[in-house]
Each structure stands twice: as C-alpha cells, then as structure tokens.
Amino acid sequence: MISVKKVNNKPLNLLEKIYLWEIARGLSVTIRHFFANLFNPGNILTVPYPEKTIPLPGNARFRTRHRLKVRSDGSPKCVACFMCQTACPAYCIRIEAAEYTENTVEKYPAVFDIDLSRCVMCGMCVEACPEDAIAMDTEELTGGALNRGELLMTKDGLLRNLPGEPSRKGAANRLANEYLKSRGEE
Amino acid sequence: MMEFFEANKDILLFTGAAAVKALAFLGAVMGFTALMTLAERKVSALMQDRVGPNRASVFGFAFNGLFQPIADAIKMILKEDFVPGRAEKLLFTLAPFFALVPVLALFAVIPFGDYVMVYGYQLELQIADLPLGLFFVLALSGLAIYGVFLGGWASKNNFALLGGLRGAAQMVSYEVVLGLTLVGLMMIYGSASLQDMVRAQGRLLFGFIPAWGVVCQPFAFILFLIASTAENKRTPFDLVEGESEIIGYFMEYSSMRFAAFMFAEFIEIVLISMLIATLFFGGWQVPYLYETGFMFPGGAELPLNHYLVSAMQVGSFTVKTVFFCWFSLIVRWTLPRFRFDQMMSLCWKALLPLALLNILLTGAAMTFLGKL
Amino acid sequence: MPTLTIDGKPVEVEKGTSILEAAQKLGVYIPRYCYHPKLSVSGNCRMCLVEVEKAPKLLTACSTEAAEGMVVRTVSDKVKAARRDVLEYLLINHPLDCPICDQAGECGLQNYYMDYSLAKSRFKNEDKVRRQKRRALGPHLVLDNERCILCTRCVRFCAEVTKTAELEVMGRGDHSHIDMKEGKALDNGYSLNIADICPVGAWTSRDFRFKQRVWFLKKTPTICLGCATGCLIEAHHNENTIYRTVPLPNPETNTWLCDHGRLAYKAVQGGDRLVKGVIKNGLIDFEPALREVAARIDEARGAGAVAVLGSPWLSIEDNAALARLAKDALKTENYCFDFASEQGIKDGILINKDPSPNANGLRLVKDAHGGISQAELSSRIAAGQIKVVLAEARAAGLIKDALKAAGTRLIVFAANKGEIPAATYATLPYASYFETPGTFVNYQGLRRRTTPPAEAPEGVKPLWAVVNKLAAYSGSSLRLDSAEDALKGIDLK
The missing domain is CATH 3.40.50.740 (Rossmann fold)
Incomplete structure (x- = not known):
C-alpha cells in the first residue's frame, strides 16, 4: 500500500509566475556573495588543510588521531592484547607481540601500526582497550596527505603522552606499576 | 610566380588575412574557454563561500589554481579511451566532432572589431562577413543537436539515449524561439549580417541613447537570454545531463571524447556571450566613440588615433563577452533545474507566443514610428 | 543399572557412573575445572556442585556415583548461588591479567564467569596474594602460579598418564601452589598436554606464547604424521599460517598428543622449508x-x-x-x-x-x-x-x-x-x-x-x-x- 501525502503548496502569485523577478532576487544573493568573497577572501571559511588547521573548540569531543600512552619509564602502556585489532571494523591495526625479559608485565607490542588511510575513526579501539593505552585525543585531524605512506602510523609515531600522564589505570598495568615501584621510578 | 601573385593579389590577401584572423581569434577563444573551465569552479566556489581549486601547481607555484585546466587536460588525455562493446563505433566516434565543429565554425561570423588599416590594407575584424550571418548562426547551431543525439544513441545505453532524446527535443524546441526573437532585430536593423547589425547599433536614439539591441528590443533580449541558455543545455535547462538522475548523453564517454563534449559546452558559453554582446549590446561599439574619436552628445569632442580606437573597440567587445560569460556562470549556480514538462511548456506555451508577439509589436512600432 | 532423574529427565546409566557423566549423557552440561574424563576424579574445584534430593548439602557431580532413584537438579537457585560463590572464591587471588594471558579466549575462568557469575568482586585488588609469575618449566612450558586455581589436572596428568610425577601441590592452605619436585625436569615428551588441560592460563605453551590470540584461529581437523600411530589433531591457523596443533580426542587412537608430533607443524613453515x-x-x-x-x-x-x-x-x-x-x-x-x-x-x-x-x-x-x-x-x-x-x-x-x-x-x-x-x-x-x-x-x-x-x-x-x-x-x-x-x-x- 503506497501512502499518499498531499502537499499544499502555496499558489504562486503573478509576480512569481513570471519568474523573472524571483530569478533576479536569487541572482542578487549569489552575486552579492560572489563579490563579497572576491574582494574580501578573508571571510571564506575554508581552511587550506592539511597545511593549515584550526584549533578545535575546547569543549569538542572529537575523535582525533590515535596515540599510545607511555609509562613513566618510557615503555608503551600497551600490552599487545589485540583487543583493538579485534574490535577494529576497518582492519587497520596491525600488532606483533613480543616479550620483555625482566619486566613483570611480560608482553609488549613490537609492532603497532595503524593505517590511517583505512581507519574510520570509530573509536572502537579506544573502547576495547583494557589497559587505557590507546586514546584518540591528540586533536590532530588526519586524512590529508600527498601519499599513502604518510598515513601509516607506526609505534614510534603513536607513542605520546599528554600533560598529566601517565595514568595508572588498566588490569595488567597493576603489574607494570608494581615493577616500576620496585625500581623506584614511580 | 610574381605574375600569378600580382594577378591574384586580392584573393591571396583576403585568404591569408582570413587564415590569420581565424587562427588568432580561435586561439584566443580556445584559451579563454580553458580559463572558463576554471572560472566555472572558481565562480561557483566564491558564490558558495568556498575557495575552489587552488592546488594544481608547477614547481610549487599554484597561482591560485591557474594551472588547473592544464592538470585537467593531462588527466583527460591519460584516462582510458573506452568504447562500449555494443556501441555504434563510427557514430560513437563522430558524435564529439558533431558537437565541437559547428560551434567552432560559428565564430567565423562574429565581428570582434570594426577594421584596422594595415599597410594601407583595410583589415576587417571579422573572419567572414556573411550577408546572411544570422541564418548561418541558426543553421549551424541546429547542427549541434546531432552531437548530442548521436552521442546518446550510439552509446547503446538507456540513460544516454534518454539524455539524447531530451537534448534533441529541447534544442529543436528552443531553436524555434531563438530564431523568432532574432526576427525583430533583423527588422529593425534591416540586415542579417552581424557586422551590419553592430554598425547599426552605433547610431543614437533621440540624440544620446545608443541604439543597442537591448534598448530597441528589450523583450527580445530576455527571450533570447532564456532560449540561448536552453540551447546551451545549461542550468536551469540541463535536463540533458541531469547529473543526479540520468547522467546524460555522454554517459559512456571517457577520456578526450568526453572532454570534447565538455569543451564544446564551454565554447558554446563563450559563443552565446559573444552573440548576446553582438546582437543586443552593440558588439564592439563603445558609446559615442566613432572612427575619429569620441563625439559626446553635448558637442564635446576627443579625437583619437585610429589604432587606439580599434583597440578600444576590441576591448569593449571582450569586456562584454567576459561579462556575459560570467553572468552565465552565475545563473548556472543560482537556479535549480526545471522538470522536463515544465521546460517544454515554458517553450511552447510562453516563449513562443511571446516571441511572435514581439515580432508583431516591432512591426507595429516600425509602422507607426518609422524605421530606425 | 541405576536410573536417576536429572533436571526432570530420567536417564539410565551403568553402575559406577558419576552424576556428571550421567548428565553429559543427557546433554546437560555441568561446569567443571578439575574433572577430566581421562584423569582420576579429584573433586577439589567445587564447580560441579549439584543439588541432590534428600542430601543435606550440595554434592560434587564429578565424584558422586549415580544411584537408583536419585533426583538431581543442576539449575536450581541454590546451585546457581553455589557456582557464583565458588567462582568468586577462585577469582579472589586471580591476577586478572587477561590482556597478557595466552589463555584469554579459551579460559575456563572467563567462560564460566560470563555464564554463571557476572558478579563484582568484593575483595580489594591490592590484597591479592602474589605468587611467582612467568616461570619456565621444562623445554615447552611456562608456569604462572598467580593464575592457578589448583585444580591439580597437571599433577594428575604427570602422575597418571606419563607416570613421571614431576609436579606436586606444595605448601598448605593459602600457601599451596604447583611446583616441580626436586631433581625432576618437566621433559616427559608429553608436557605440552598440560597447557591444553590447564583450564586457566597457569600453564601456557612457550611455542605458542604471544604468537596469536586464540579467537583469531581457525580450526581444521587433520592427522599427525609424526609416527605410525596417526593421531587425530586439530590445526589452529590464521591467514595461511599454522600457529599450533592440539589433539582431537578420539577413542581409536589418542586423547593426548606427544610433543614431537605437536611441533611437527613447524617444519612446514619457516626457514627450513624448501620452496625451490x-x-x-x-x-x-x-x-x-x-x-x-x-x-x-x-x-x-x-x-x-x-x-x-x-x-x-x-x-x-x-x-x-x-x-x-x-x-x-x-x-x-x-x-x-x-x-x-x-x-x-x-x-x-x-x-x-x-x-x-x-x-x-x-x-x-x-x-x-x-x-x-x-x-x-x-x-x-x-x-x-x-x-x-x-x-x-x-x-x-x-x-x-x-x-x-x-x-x-x-x-x-x-x-x-x-x-x-x-x-x-x-x-x-x-x-x-x-x-x-x-x-x-x-x-x-x-x-x-x-x-x-x-x-x-x-x-x-x-x-x-x-x-x-x-x-x-x-x-x-x-x-x-x-x-x-x-x-x-x-x-x-
């Protein structure tokens, strides 16, 4: 059964039926914009990304480029549990795990790549992380690059702390925290 | 050899001059058209508070996108030249030429200036002054329909065929209006030669108003503007392409074949702007400027060099052309598309009667007021 | 041939069958940690507690023999509460380092917690008993005593299957933990089975360690070509790489798998492989x-x-x-x-x-x-x-x-x-x-x-x-x- 909706359009008056006056009104709007922008390009809102970016508003809760948090001894908080790789709907995360010889927490990512050209910025990796090790709060909007290679983030590029860190949350990080305490690095 | 040259001096000079003019004029038009493809995007961008293309650069110099047409051309050439398996190969190949050639040929009759004296030889600033130039215009623009229709039909694609059908119907319909609006002009200026019509527009009405077509035939101007936009298949009459619904007659075209269609459309914008300038805005005429210099209505005079006068006339024509090109772009990015039935009833039920009425009124006015 | 009723369904079993096995015959699953069909019954994990009519307390299904006329309930509120409490007890000292544990994804604690508990722990994280983590025992295994729930499957495997008895529960009460007996080495040729039967992440394989998460693995049943026994195995692989093989228990040949056969897959991939x-x-x-x-x-x-x-x-x-x-x-x-x-x-x-x-x-x-x-x-x-x-x-x-x-x-x-x-x-x-x-x-x-x-x-x-x-x-x-x-x-x- 097709539902029918009756639209009561206002009938056109004579001036509108002739079109010409209305067209002229429309043209006046566009022409006004044209000349305003021609002589005063500063008013154009377009930002020449990626060369220039605008600071995000302070209350913005955007998901921006990923980062890997760092412990106080400089090791990544990530323990290569693969939860982010499992949760990632875009298959853009690649991890290879390796083993510390002396650290209590045993496991760390030898390779941690995020292919930003594939990433859909959904934030599932952040949700999935049990160690509070990955975050999307660098306030860097990604996606602009002149070749694909620039969009492949490796572990070195991802490791970064923000002021007020390292945080000590996360299940396996309990072990790491104890280890750091035993070495007097807390 | 010399005897042959002496004997055929006039013809040789005429042919040589025509060739030089054709090359220079068409070269200028082509260059300008390339810029139009950029202008289309730049103008629309500015109207919509955007920047438009500004990335194409040579050695890091972008000049705000000036190299974009070159980049586009390179891209177009490098694209795969694809012919659908079931297409009519011959017609599919011919269609872009049918679209492009008539439009280019039309520039022959556009006068872009009065004349210049070169070594005592009077060089007309028009490639060919046909006595029936206006009919030549109508005839060749009728030929351009073939490009659209053959392209749509030879593709063997439903949507392309639909676009081609729409294009044929639309262009044939508006061709009629286009022709009829020009009848009034021919009546007033008493000639079908475009150069004669431009020269006639140099006269003054009541001693101070230039006798431009838009003054004598304001009604015809509006009708011509509408009909020519439709003839050019541009918004609001772009149902032939209808990007959002049927893509259009060039759906199966790629690479330079598609570029030919697109280029033809932009050349047509230039052509129509030139025609409007020529027919309704005095062509190369500058108000009160005559062969010897300015002669203002109050009696003041300003004698000028002949070459300066010619330069000002060509400049005047250029400025008018550029203005109408710009206006065409503005209209393109302001108005939404008509529905097909709306467009057809606009043509046959509104524009055609009005064009006929215009002829009637012109005839009546000439009977009562006398010839111009 | 006693006939008993489990969850309202009557079942006749042979004499000597436990309630757990009788329930299995009916298709009723009773959770278990220490029970293993090929090992002796230990009855120490208390996970298989069921309610038996006329019995004053809940009984362990694995160690209670089915008797004529018995009426067993496996899903009553009492049983559910018991399972929840047993799990809470087992998890008191569990380190919860699932992110770094290879067992995650096939772990008895994780699975049963999701199925039977979902309770929040009432014990403080800081008070957990600490034991030795990551201790390499034998050529193939790693022992993490913190994760151990003392089900003693590994102890019984070494004692009963390989009869080498390298492992024992040391200490008493709060101090009990699995350890190797002095003078022994865990190299009995079947040691990797311990990683299989361990229901938690206490025993993990060094070969498989940190190579791949188990939920990525696809499973293909095939046969072991290590000797003429021809055991059935299951190859676990992902994206054309085999990560481990485990035994596919069957009555004809094998329940277990020897270490030699288990690691035979490694010859297929790696530097030794001949491709030209x-x-x-x-x-x-x-x-x-x-x-x-x-x-x-x-x-x-x-x-x-x-x-x-x-x-x-x-x-x-x-x-x-x-x-x-x-x-x-x-x-x-x-x-x-x-x-x-x-x-x-x-x-x-x-x-x-x-x-x-x-x-x-x-x-x-x-x-x-x-x-x-x-x-x-x-x-x-x-x-x-x-x-x-x-x-x-x-x-x-x-x-x-x-x-x-x-x-x-x-x-x-x-x-x-x-x-x-x-x-x-x-x-x-x-x-x-x-x-x-x-x-x-x-x-x-x-x-x-x-x-x-x-x-x-x-x-x-x-x-x-x-x-x-x-x-x-x-x-x-x-x-x-x-x-x-x-x-x-x-x-x-």
Whole structure:
C-alpha cells in the first residue's frame, strides 16, 4: 500500500509566475556573495588543510588521531592484547607481540601500526582497550596527505603522552606499576 | 610566380588575412574557454563561500589554481579511451566532432572589431562577413543537436539515449524561439549580417541613447537570454545531463571524447556571450566613440588615433563577452533545474507566443514610428 | 543399572557412573575445572556442585556415583548461588591479567564467569596474594602460579598418564601452589598436554606464547604424521599460517598428543622449508630444476638404469603416482614399495616404534603395483645396474649405504632442507600434508585423510603433480589431474 501525502503548496502569485523577478532576487544573493568573497577572501571559511588547521573548540569531543600512552619509564602502556585489532571494523591495526625479559608485565607490542588511510575513526579501539593505552585525543585531524605512506602510523609515531600522564589505570598495568615501584621510578 | 601573385593579389590577401584572423581569434577563444573551465569552479566556489581549486601547481607555484585546466587536460588525455562493446563505433566516434565543429565554425561570423588599416590594407575584424550571418548562426547551431543525439544513441545505453532524446527535443524546441526573437532585430536593423547589425547599433536614439539591441528590443533580449541558455543545455535547462538522475548523453564517454563534449559546452558559453554582446549590446561599439574619436552628445569632442580606437573597440567587445560569460556562470549556480514538462511548456506555451508577439509589436512600432 | 532423574529427565546409566557423566549423557552440561574424563576424579574445584534430593548439602557431580532413584537438579537457585560463590572464591587471588594471558579466549575462568557469575568482586585488588609469575618449566612450558586455581589436572596428568610425577601441590592452605619436585625436569615428551588441560592460563605453551590470540584461529581437523600411530589433531591457523596443533580426542587412537608430533607443524613453515629446486647445492627455480631432473632420468632410462623408491612418509596418492611413473612412464622394473617395519606403541602412551606414518598404506600400493623388494633394490644398486635413483628424502636415507658405495646419482623429493641426504644430486620440493590432502593408514589399519589447513608456498605443488609433470617431460602422460586420479587401481578396502 503506497501512502499518499498531499502537499499544499502555496499558489504562486503573478509576480512569481513570471519568474523573472524571483530569478533576479536569487541572482542578487549569489552575486552579492560572489563579490563579497572576491574582494574580501578573508571571510571564506575554508581552511587550506592539511597545511593549515584550526584549533578545535575546547569543549569538542572529537575523535582525533590515535596515540599510545607511555609509562613513566618510557615503555608503551600497551600490552599487545589485540583487543583493538579485534574490535577494529576497518582492519587497520596491525600488532606483533613480543616479550620483555625482566619486566613483570611480560608482553609488549613490537609492532603497532595503524593505517590511517583505512581507519574510520570509530573509536572502537579506544573502547576495547583494557589497559587505557590507546586514546584518540591528540586533536590532530588526519586524512590529508600527498601519499599513502604518510598515513601509516607506526609505534614510534603513536607513542605520546599528554600533560598529566601517565595514568595508572588498566588490569595488567597493576603489574607494570608494581615493577616500576620496585625500581623506584614511580 | 610574381605574375600569378600580382594577378591574384586580392584573393591571396583576403585568404591569408582570413587564415590569420581565424587562427588568432580561435586561439584566443580556445584559451579563454580553458580559463572558463576554471572560472566555472572558481565562480561557483566564491558564490558558495568556498575557495575552489587552488592546488594544481608547477614547481610549487599554484597561482591560485591557474594551472588547473592544464592538470585537467593531462588527466583527460591519460584516462582510458573506452568504447562500449555494443556501441555504434563510427557514430560513437563522430558524435564529439558533431558537437565541437559547428560551434567552432560559428565564430567565423562574429565581428570582434570594426577594421584596422594595415599597410594601407583595410583589415576587417571579422573572419567572414556573411550577408546572411544570422541564418548561418541558426543553421549551424541546429547542427549541434546531432552531437548530442548521436552521442546518446550510439552509446547503446538507456540513460544516454534518454539524455539524447531530451537534448534533441529541447534544442529543436528552443531553436524555434531563438530564431523568432532574432526576427525583430533583423527588422529593425534591416540586415542579417552581424557586422551590419553592430554598425547599426552605433547610431543614437533621440540624440544620446545608443541604439543597442537591448534598448530597441528589450523583450527580445530576455527571450533570447532564456532560449540561448536552453540551447546551451545549461542550468536551469540541463535536463540533458541531469547529473543526479540520468547522467546524460555522454554517459559512456571517457577520456578526450568526453572532454570534447565538455569543451564544446564551454565554447558554446563563450559563443552565446559573444552573440548576446553582438546582437543586443552593440558588439564592439563603445558609446559615442566613432572612427575619429569620441563625439559626446553635448558637442564635446576627443579625437583619437585610429589604432587606439580599434583597440578600444576590441576591448569593449571582450569586456562584454567576459561579462556575459560570467553572468552565465552565475545563473548556472543560482537556479535549480526545471522538470522536463515544465521546460517544454515554458517553450511552447510562453516563449513562443511571446516571441511572435514581439515580432508583431516591432512591426507595429516600425509602422507607426518609422524605421530606425 | 541405576536410573536417576536429572533436571526432570530420567536417564539410565551403568553402575559406577558419576552424576556428571550421567548428565553429559543427557546433554546437560555441568561446569567443571578439575574433572577430566581421562584423569582420576579429584573433586577439589567445587564447580560441579549439584543439588541432590534428600542430601543435606550440595554434592560434587564429578565424584558422586549415580544411584537408583536419585533426583538431581543442576539449575536450581541454590546451585546457581553455589557456582557464583565458588567462582568468586577462585577469582579472589586471580591476577586478572587477561590482556597478557595466552589463555584469554579459551579460559575456563572467563567462560564460566560470563555464564554463571557476572558478579563484582568484593575483595580489594591490592590484597591479592602474589605468587611467582612467568616461570619456565621444562623445554615447552611456562608456569604462572598467580593464575592457578589448583585444580591439580597437571599433577594428575604427570602422575597418571606419563607416570613421571614431576609436579606436586606444595605448601598448605593459602600457601599451596604447583611446583616441580626436586631433581625432576618437566621433559616427559608429553608436557605440552598440560597447557591444553590447564583450564586457566597457569600453564601456557612457550611455542605458542604471544604468537596469536586464540579467537583469531581457525580450526581444521587433520592427522599427525609424526609416527605410525596417526593421531587425530586439530590445526589452529590464521591467514595461511599454522600457529599450533592440539589433539582431537578420539577413542581409536589418542586423547593426548606427544610433543614431537605437536611441533611437527613447524617444519612446514619457516626457514627450513624448501620452496625451490636444488641442483647439487644451489637453489634454482622449480621449472629448470624439473627439466634438469628429467634430462638426467632420460640419460639413464635407455639403459634401464633408473630406479624409483616409494616412501612410508608419503601418502598413498603420492606413492601410487611414483609407482605409475616407474611402471607407465619410465617403463622400468626397478621400483620398490617394500618397507616392512616393526609397529606398535613404544612407550605405552602414543609414540610408535615405526617413525613413518604410512608403512601400512604402502602395502596397498605394493599390492596394486608390485615392485621389487628393498634388499633386491639395494643389491642392484650395489651391482652398479642403477645409475639414477628417484626417492623421497627420508626413504632415501634407508638405502644410503648402498647408494654411497655404488656412487649412484640420487634425486629426491623433499619438503624441508634438513631432510635432504648428503651427496644428493637434485632435489624437488613438494607440498607437505599440511598443505595438500593425503591418505594414510596407521598401525591399526585405520585409513585417515589429512585436511590441509594452509596453502602451499607459491610454486610448490603436490608430489603427484610433480610426478605428472616429470612423466610429461619423459614423453608420456600419466593423466593425473587430482590426488584421486592416482588412487585408481588401488584397493583401499
């Protein structure tokens, strides 16, 4: 059964039926914009990304480029549990795990790549992380690059702390925290 | 050899001059058209508070996108030249030429200036002054329909065929209006030669108003503007392409074949702007400027060099052309598309009667007021 | 034959059956940690508590014998509460380092918590008892005592299955933990089974450690080719890489799997794998190597000086293809599929006296295609009648003395570089049975077929396909388009 909706359009008056006056009104709007922008390009809102970016508003809760948090001894908080790789709907995360010889927490990512050209910025990796090790709060909007290679983030590029860190949350990080305490690095 | 040259001096000079003019004029038009493809995007961008293309650069110099047409051309050439398996190969190949050639040929009759004296030889600033130039215009623009229709039909694609059908119907319909609006002009200026019509527009009405077509035939101007936009298949009459619904007659075209269609459309914008300038805005005429210099209505005079006068006339024509090109772009990015039935009833039920009425009124006015 | 009622459904079981097994017969699953069908009943984890009418307390289903007229309830509120409490108890000191634990994804604690508990712990994270983590025990295992729930499956496995009894629960009460007895080493040849039976992440395999998360693994059932026992195994693999193999318990052959067989998959991938042909000692592409081999065979063929040797390490299909090559393409009598060897379980658990998996299958090939005996072949080689011998690498090792004495040119098929015997003239690679299907007959006469979990490296073909090509180079067609084509004429019974 097709539902029918009756639209009561206002009938056109004579001036509108002739079109010409209305067209002229429309043209006046566009022409006004044209000349305003021609002589005063500063008013154009377009930002020449990626060369220039605008600071995000302070209350913005955007998901921006990923980062890997760092412990106080400089090791990544990530323990290569693969939860982010499992949760990632875009298959853009690649991890290879390796083993510390002396650290209590045993496991760390030898390779941690995020292919930003594939990433859909959904934030599932952040949700999935049990160690509070990955975050999307660098306030860097990604996606602009002149070749694909620039969009492949490796572990070195991802490791970064923000002021007020390292945080000590996360299940396996309990072990790491104890280890750091035993070495007097807390 | 010399005897042959002496004997055929006039013809040789005429042919040589025509060739030089054709090359220079068409070269200028082509260059300008390339810029139009950029202008289309730049103008629309500015109207919509955007920047438009500004990335194409040579050695890091972008000049705000000036190299974009070159980049586009390179891209177009490098694209795969694809012919659908079931297409009519011959017609599919011919269609872009049918679209492009008539439009280019039309520039022959556009006068872009009065004349210049070169070594005592009077060089007309028009490639060919046909006595029936206006009919030549109508005839060749009728030929351009073939490009659209053959392209749509030879593709063997439903949507392309639909676009081609729409294009044929639309262009044939508006061709009629286009022709009829020009009848009034021919009546007033008493000639079908475009150069004669431009020269006639140099006269003054009541001693101070230039006798431009838009003054004598304001009604015809509006009708011509509408009909020519439709003839050019541009918004609001772009149902032939209808990007959002049927893509259009060039759906199966790629690479330079598609570029030919697109280029033809932009050349047509230039052509129509030139025609409007020529027919309704005095062509190369500058108000009160005559062969010897300015002669203002109050009696003041300003004698000028002949070459300066010619330069000002060509400049005047250029400025008018550029203005109408710009206006065409503005209209393109302001108005939404008509529905097909709306467009057809606009043509046959509104524009055609009005064009006929215009002829009637012109005839009546000439009977009562006398010839111009 | 007592008849009891479990969750309202009557079931008749044999005398001596436990409630847990009776429930299993009905399809009622009772959670368990310490119970294992092939180990003695311990009854220490308390996870299998069920309510039995007229019993004052909940009873452990694994250690309570089913009796006539018993009425058992496995899903009553009391049972549910008991399970929740047992889990809370087991998790008090569990370190919750699932992110770094290899067991995560197949962990009894994780699964039962989701199924039966979902309760928040009432104990503070900081008060957990700390024990030694990450301790390498034996050649294959890592022990993490913090994760252990003391189900003693590992202790019982070592005591009852391998009878080596290396492990014991040390200390009492809060201090109890699994440890190795003094003077012992956990190298009993079956130690990796401990990682399998451990319901939590206390025992993990060093081989599999941190290689892959278990939820990424796809499972393909196939057979182990480590010896003539022919155990059923399950290969766990992802994206064409095999990460581990585990036993597929079955009544005919195996519940467990020996360490040797379990790690046999490693030969298929890694640096030792042969993916190109070898002429003398130089690697060369497969096609030129094949042409060279064909040329050498053609040289010797005219004088009838080519011999083909089958192999008990190859499937019936590939052996049959070799027999067809000798009989139909090379038209020689010098081919041998005679490999008699003593068979039978060597150590009382799984490992067979015969290290080759297919000696019985070879008998079928011999019945169908005939051939000379191994002694006859050796004597012909020693007599200098044979100029070129075509054989599988490990089988060639059996006649290497004769070959060496006569200086015969040896051409072998090998999957690994390590298998190639010394002084081999040419080697051709073939797809191993983790990469192509093959039929094998174990020491009991059970015919089993491998299912390939991975694909062969690029350019490496199954042996029957290599043989087919070799025959084509020698000027005759064997018409082998699939492994099944090679089986024609063989009575598989």
